[in-house]
Amino acid sequence: xxxxxxxxxxxxxxxxxxxxxxxxxxxxxxxxxxxxxxxxxxxxxxxxxxxxxxxxxxxxxxxxxxxxxxxxxxxxxxxxxxxxxxxxxxxxxxxxxxxxxxxxxxxxxxxxxxxxxxxxxxxxxxxxxxxxxxxxxxxxxxxxxxxxxx
Amino acid sequence: xxxxxxxxxxxxxxxxxxxxxxxxxxxxxxxxxxxxxxxxxxxxxxxxxxxxxxxxxxxxxxxxxxxxxxxxxxxxxxxxxxxxxxxxxxxxxxxxxxxxxxxxxxxxxxxxxxxxxxxxxxxxxxxxxxxxxxxxxxxxxxxxxxxxxxxxxxxxxxxxxxxxxxxxxxxxxxxxxxxxxxxxxxxxxxxxxxxxxxxxxxxxxxxxxxxxxxxxxxxxxxxxxxxxxxxxxxxxxxxxxxxxxxxxxxxxxxxxxxxxxxxxxxxxxxxxxxxxxxxxxxxxxxxxxxxxxxxxxxxxxxxxxxxxxxxxxxxxxxxxxxxxxxxxxxxxxxxxxxxxxxxxxxxxxxxxxxxxxxxxxxxxxxxxxxxxxxxxxxxxxxxxxxxxxxxxxxxxxxxxxxxxxxxxxxxxxxxxxxxxxxxxxxxxxxxxxxxxxxxxxxxxxxxxxxxxxxxxxxxxxxxxxxxxxxxxxxxxxxxxxxxxxxxxxxxxxxxxxxxxxxxxxxxxxxxxxxxxxxxxxxxxxxxxxxxxxx
Numbered sequence: 001x002x003x004x005x006x007x008x009x010x011x012x013x014x015x016x017x018x019x020x021x022x023x024x025x026x027x028x029x030x031x032x033x034x035x036x037x038x039x040x041x042x043x044x045x046x047x048x049x050x051x052x053x054x055x056x057x058x059x060x061x062x063x064x065x066x067x068x069x070x071x072x073x074x075x076x077x078x079x080x081x082x083x084x085x086x087x088x089x090x091x092x093x094x095x096x097x098x099x100x101x102x103x104x105x106x107x108x109x110x111x112x113x114x115x116x117x118x119x120x121x122x123x124x125x126x127x128x129x130x131x132x133x134x135x136x137x138x139x140x141x142x143x144x145x146x147x148x149x150x
Numbered sequence: 151x152x153x154x155x156x157x158x159x160x161x162x163x164x165x166x167x168x169x170x171x172x173x174x175x176x177x178x179x180x181x182x183x184x185x186x187x188x189x190x191x192x193x194x195x196x197x198x199x200x201x202x203x204x205x206x207x208x209x210x211x212x213x214x215x216x217x218x219x220x221x222x223x224x225x226x227x228x229x230x231x232x233x234x235x236x237x238x239x240x241x242x243x244x245x246x247x248x249x250x251x252x253x254x255x256x257x258x259x260x261x262x263x264x265x266x267x268x269x270x271x272x273x274x275x276x277x278x279x280x281x282x283x284x285x286x287x288x289x290x291x292x293x294x295x296x297x298x299x300x301x302x303x304x305x306x307x308x309x310x311x312x313x314x315x316x317x318x319x320x321x322x323x324x325x326x327x328x329x330x331x332x333x334x335x336x337x338x339x340x341x342x343x344x345x346x347x348x349x350x351x352x353x354x355x356x357x358x359x360x361x362x363x364x365x366x367x368x369x370x371x372x373x374x375x376x377x378x379x380x381x382x383x384x385x386x387x388x389x390x391x392x393x394x395x396x397x398x399x400x401x402x403x404x405x406x407x408x409x410x411x412x413x414x415x416x417x418x419x420x421x422x423x424x425x426x427x428x429x430x431x432x433x434x435x436x437x438x439x440x441x442x443x444x445x446x447x448x449x450x451x452x453x454x455x456x457x458x459x460x461x462x463x464x465x466x467x468x469x470x471x472x473x474x475x476x477x478x479x480x481x482x483x484x485x486x487x488x489x490x491x492x493x494x495x496x497x498x499x500x501x502x503x504x505x506x507x508x509x510x511x512x513x514x515x516x517x518x519x520x521x522x523x524x525x526x527x528x529x530x531x532x533x534x535x536x537x538x539x540x541x542x543x544x545x546x547x548x549x550x551x552x553x554x555x556x557x558x559x560x561x562x563x564x565x566x567x568x569x570x571x572x573x574x575x576x577x578x579x580x581x582x583x584x585x586x587x588x589x590x591x592x593x594x595x596x597x598x599x600x601x602x603x604x605x606x607x608x609x610x611x612x613x614x615x616x617x618x619x620x621x622x623x624x625x626x627x628x629x630x631x632x633x634x635x636x637x638x639x640x641x642x643x644x645x646x647x648x649x650x651x652x653x654x655x656x657x658x659x660x661x662x663x664x665x666x667x668x669x670x671x672x673x674x675x676x677x678x679x680x681x682x683x684x
Contacts, residue, residue, distance in 0.1 A: 031364065059404055060405070069496070069499040073565070081646065085668060096494070096496040096561050097561055
């Protein structure tokens with residue numbers, strides 16, 4: 001008999017229907033009372049996989065762009081669609097608000113089933129075998145205008 | 151319930167000798183401090199059902215956005231009946247001669263910015279790209295400000311005076327009425343960069359704002375660049391009633407080495423409107439080094455510089471990142487005489503370095519020197535299970551809520567995990583935080599508010615020991631999400647819907663809502679969550 005093939009890791013996915021804000025284009029003002037919250041629900045058919053979340057905000061993509069300081073780990077909870085959301089809060093009164101200046105940004109949430117180094121999920125070693133891991137992303141276009149929030 | 155003053159954090163007592171401080175949460179720490187039927191919430195002891203709010207997002211792809219519910223009494227099974235789409239809709243009109251509204255034929259973008267009515271602090275925004283004469287904007291339930299912008303002509307943007315409250319499945323009416331052309335006036339002028347019109351690679355926007363409210367009074371307009379007719383010219387359409395306004399000039403390309411500048415203008419202007427960014431000069435490259443309080447290099451920090459430049463404009467450099475040796479390089483403009491610039495450095499979350507802001511002056515290319523960051527506040531505490539055993543492997547996150555006097559509000563989320571003794575250690579900038587303890591399994595998440603004051607020590611801040619916290623017992627709540635017969639959906643139940651349970655916070659410093667639990671319904675519309683209980 002042929003040996004049973006090793007189990008393959010399957011990629012996580014982002015439930016686009018539950019992404020918040022729901023539209024791909026988000027308009028906001030940049031006054032100090034303005035706030036934005038980006039939320040993603042992630043699923044992984046491999047129920048024991050830990051998911052790693054990383055967020056980016058940029059006007060012009062750079063290869064070595066540092067992530068926003070909002071890394072998150074979503075532990076397995078027995079559900080394919082994880083109960084815990086990936087969340088990025090942007091408070092425009094914060095000194096390091098990444099969307100402070102007016103302009104058009106991309107805000108990207110990256111969900112991986114392996115620890116991330118920069119944007120690359122690191123492979124896992126299972127029983128001496130290297131298992132490929134995956135990252136998926138969701139991007140909003142955020143248009144920041146000068147002015148106070150209404 | 152204990153007090154909530156930011157300036158007088160209770161039980162913040164310096165422990166003699168070791169230089170360590172102990173700090174209490176804003177309110178209770180453990181359920182044992184509450185009455186027999188109450189749970190310790192972030193804003194104090196309370197009943198679970200009191201202040202409980204639920205947000206359900208059935209399916210955003212079908213325009214079934216968030217719907218909010220108040221739960222008065224809580225049984226172990228809690229079903230919800232969902233409505234069909236909620237909308238804001240109305241006519242888009244323009245006044246003729248300031249009298250009669252008639253359908254406005256041009257394209258209009260509509261934005262609804264607001265938050266949940268029932269769950270304050272849950273922000274919501276919706277947008278319609280192009281509507282003509284009428285519009286229908288599907289939204290979540292909530293309270294919104296409505297903004298409208300004519301996209302085919304430079305009419306001033308409209309913000310409706312009154313807020314629009316949208317209830318479950320309701321079509322809220324809000325007509326958009328643009329002013330008549332006769333009630334508008336043109337601000338016609340020229341903008342120059344050091345006496346010359348903008349070039350194509352340094353093209354500029356201008357926009358008029360109300361000097362008191364900072365609200366936009368005009369759309370943003372491009373200034374004619376060199377090579378176009380009448381280079382430097384701009385035109386803004388503003389309400390005739392605006393007698394004072396501020397014109398802001400900013401580069402189209404945020405990476406352009408050109409400052410932003412605000413020009414106060416009185417209408418009608420006396421003579422031609424000529425605006426100039428002034429002699430801000432050429433860009434220079436400056437460098438520096440970031441070091442920890444002990445002198446080690448600080449890599450991975452985000453760095454930028456803000457400054458006032460010659461000519462009265464302001465400039466912010468592009469963001470740089472410090473290298474493995476802590477060095478950084480920025481392209482800046484010369485700082486105005488008698489003014490200083492501020493160098494900002496935001497260390498990565500895993501660093502023990504606090505946010506750094508240092509006054510500098512850019513007087514030419516060169517080295518700005520070495521900058522030493524203070525160490526963050528080392529914050530640690532213990533987490534117990536309800537039976538007082540050590541809570542091992544619990545995720546702890548610190549979410550900044552508001553700043554403390556003298557320190558900027560950080561935005562970074564800081565994470566930690568409890569060790570084999572239930573101890574967690576976080577490195578935090580001074581601020582008010584919500585600490586979330588997420589145990590997973592059959593235990594509910596627990597949150598507490600705490601103020602971390604920065605009490606200076608030799609090389610940074612004194613460490614802070616936060617009082618220990620005990621997790622609550624869990625109570626499983628299940629139910630089914632049904633659609634009302636009038637919802638117009640194909641299915642009687644809401645499958646794969648997001649459900650979030652919140653508690654209204656009465657905390658004076660962190661007045662919003664606190665997430666208690668979240669989950670997603672299954673294919674049959676059934677959900678199950680763990681809420682705190684005694």
